[in-house]
Amino acid sequence: MVGQLEGRVALVTGGGSGIGRASAVALAKEGAKLVVADINEAGGRQTAQQIQAMGGEAVAIRVDVSQTADVQDAVETALQTYGRLDCAHNNAGVAYGNRVLTADISEEQWDRMLAINLKGIWLCMKYEIPPMLHQGIGVIVNTASVAGLVGQRGWGAYAASKHGVIGLTKSAAMDYATAGIRVNAVCPGVIRSPMTEQGLSDPERAAELAGRHPMGRVGTPEEVAAAVVWLCSDAASFMTGHALAVDGGWVAQ
Numbered sequence: 001m002v003g004q005l006e007g008r009v010a011l012v013t014g015g016g017s018g019i020g021r022a023s024a025v026a027l028a029k030e031g032a033k034l035v036v037a038d039i040n041e042a043g044g045r046q047t048a049q050q051i052q053a054m055g056g057e058a059v060a061i062r063v064d065v066s067q068t069a070d071v072q073d074a075v076e077t078a079l080q081t082y083g084r085l086d087c088a089h090n091n092a093g094v095a096y097g098n099r100v101l102t103a104d105i106s107e108e109q110w111d112r113m114l115a116i117n118l119k120g121i122w123l124c125m126k127y128e129i130p131p132m133l134h135q136g137i138g139v140i141v142n143t144a145s146v147a148g149l150v151g152q153r154g155w156g157a158y159a160a161s162k163h164g165v166i167g168l169t170k171s172a173a174m175d176y177a178t179a180g181i182r183v184n185a186v187c188p189g190v191i192r193s194p195m196t197e198q199g200l201s202d203p204e205r206a207a208e209l210a211g212r213h214p215m216g217r218v219g220t221p222e223e224v225a226a227a228v229v230w231l232c233s234d235a236a237s238f239m240t241g242h243a244l245a246v247d248g249g250w251v252a253q
Contacts, residue, residue, distance in 0.1 A: 003030030004233045009082040011035045011074060013065050013124060014092030016043025018193030019143065021050075022221035023089045023228045028056035030229055033082050037063035037074045038092070057082075065092045065120030075127045085131045087232040090124040091143040093117045093161075097198055099154025110157045117161035118168070125172055129181060137180040139232045142169050143224075144185040146247045162187075166243045173241030182240040184231045189247030190218040213248030 010027045014020035016038030024034050028051040036051075036058055038044035044060035051058035061077050063070040078085045094116050096109060121142050132138025147155055148162030166185055173183040190196055190209045200206045200218065210217050227246045230236055245251050 004235070005087065005229070006031030008032045008086035008232075009035070009078055009084050010087040010089065010232070011037060011078050011085060011128065012089045012091060013037045013063060013074070013120070014143075015047050015060075016040040017047075018195060019188065019191060019221045019224045020089070020091040021047045022225035023091060024058070025050060025054075026222070026225040026229045027087065027089070027232065028054065028058060030233070032056075032087060032232075034058040035074060035078045035081065036060045037065075039064050063092075065090075065124060066115040068123060071120075071123045071127050074124075075131065079131060084135060085128060085138065086135075087139045087141075088124065088128045089141045089143070089228050089232075090121050090128075092120055093143060095155075095158050095195055100156070101154060102156040105157050113157040113161050114164075117158070118164040121165050122168060125168075125183070129172075129176065132181050133176070133179055135180075138182075140172070140181065140183045141228050141231045142183070142185045144169070144187045144243055146187050146189050146245060146250045148185070149187055149243065149245065149251050169243065170241045177240055182231075182236070184236070184239055184241065185243045186224055186227050186231070187243050187245045187247060187251075188219060188224045189213050189245075189250045191221055191224060192218050193221055213250050214253060215248035217248065219246065219248060 010032040012024040015024045015036035041062040048058035048060040144165040145162040147159040148166045169185040
């Protein structure tokens with residue numbers, strides 16, 4: 001398990017499936033020790049077991065990123081288990097299954113979307129940054145979306161939350177640019193994962209979603225994970241405050 005992140009400790013939220021699982025596994029392949037956090041405890045354990053089966057080190061913890069105590073526990077698990085926290089991929093998020101016009105978004109949908117997708121990112125950074133400041137070094141990668149870069153008809157609450165993630169990422173990057181902490185975001189297009197499974201199971205809808213990307217297909221979790229690993233590595237040492245589109249050309253149109 002020798003790689004570009006050898007000896008470093010990484011926390012991944014939403015690590016029980018999809019992009020989060022791919023990210024955790026990819027980070028482990030580069031030598032990182034993992035804390036896999038997910039509200040789906042069984043999924044998080046499966047990811048940790050997959051890493052352990054590869055010869056890596058990983059622990060799993062149930063975390064609801066909208067809850068302060070859960071986020072604190074996740075960071076404390078990293079510190080107690082491994083003694084430090086070098087990298088964090090704040091990836092946990094939700095979406096709603098069907099398009100909802102702005103005036104038709106329920107207050108419950110709005111509050112849940114912002115609580116998990118935006119407040120959850122802020123809470124993670126709030127408790128990840130202090131140990132990184134103590135170390136004098138750290139890297140944070142937040143999962144935003146192409147919906148954080150351009151408007152999305154019928155996805156107002158989701159787009160608002162992801163635009164917020166990018167604004168928060170850029171602001172945090174400026175806050176800690178001279179403190180040895182880099183903060184960036186990845187902005188995936190449509191990625192084949194449990195979150196998109198329903199839409200992609202319909203051939204007509206799948207073709208429509210694939211067609212939104214100039215490359216003519218949807219992405220894979222592993223393709224996003226590769227970008228996360230790079231941003232966490234020393235190869236990206238002069239990058240902070242950047243929102244990196246991993247989107248098959250979606251926002252280039």
